[in-house]
Amino acid sequence: xIESWVINDGSSVPVSxxxxxxxxxxxxxxGQFETWLASSSGRSLAFVTNTERAMVMLLEDERDPGDxxxxxxxxxxxxxxxxxxxxxxxxxxxxxVPIGEAFRIVEHIxxxxxxxxxxxxxxxx
Numbered sequence: 780x781i782e783s784w785v786i787n788d789g790s791s792v793p794v795s796x797x798x799x800x801x802x803x804x805x806x807x808x809x810g811q812f813e814t815w816l817a818s819s820s821g822r823s824l825a826f827v828t829n830t831e832r833a834m835v836m837l838l839e840d841e842r843d844p845g846d847x848x849x850x851x852x853x854x855x856x857x858x859x860x861x862x863x864x865x866x867x868x869x870x871x872x873x874x875x876v877p878i879g880e881a882f883r884i885v886e887h888i889x890x891x892x893x894x895x896x897x898x899x900x901x902x903x904x
Contacts, residue, residue, distance in 0.1 A: 784824065784889045787815040796890030800882045812861045816889070826885055827868070829859030833881030834870055837888060837900075844903040848876045848884055851899065 783793045786802060794802050794816065803826060806814055816824040825836040838845035851873050858869040876884065887895040894900055
């Protein structure tokens with residue numbers, strides 16, 4: 780069975796690798812900086828951005844700490860990551876990726892079910 784993904788906001792309309800970036804950009808444009816996608820196999824994909832960098836996490840199930848995309852060669856931290864409940868977070872830049880890279884990673888995961896071969900991520904298990 781091919782895995783399908785939906786934005787976890789009550790919608791049942793699947794997103795594809797060709798439409799997920801447009802959906803994320805639309806949500807960011809309307810002030811929604813946190814997006815969770817749910818897969819038909821029970822996995823979750825999180826995307827949280829401050830419009831310059833993004834935290835991208837892939838979780839196998841609700842209890843899984845998952846994996847997240849990284850940029851290990853950078854220093855510093857960035858704020859402005861606004862969660863859906865209004866919480867404002869700051870993350871080390873090494874635990875986030877530039878937004879263009881985040882879009883590429885999400886698009887690839889939605890299309891193939893796995894991290895891009897050239898992406899860098901850490902396992903949080």
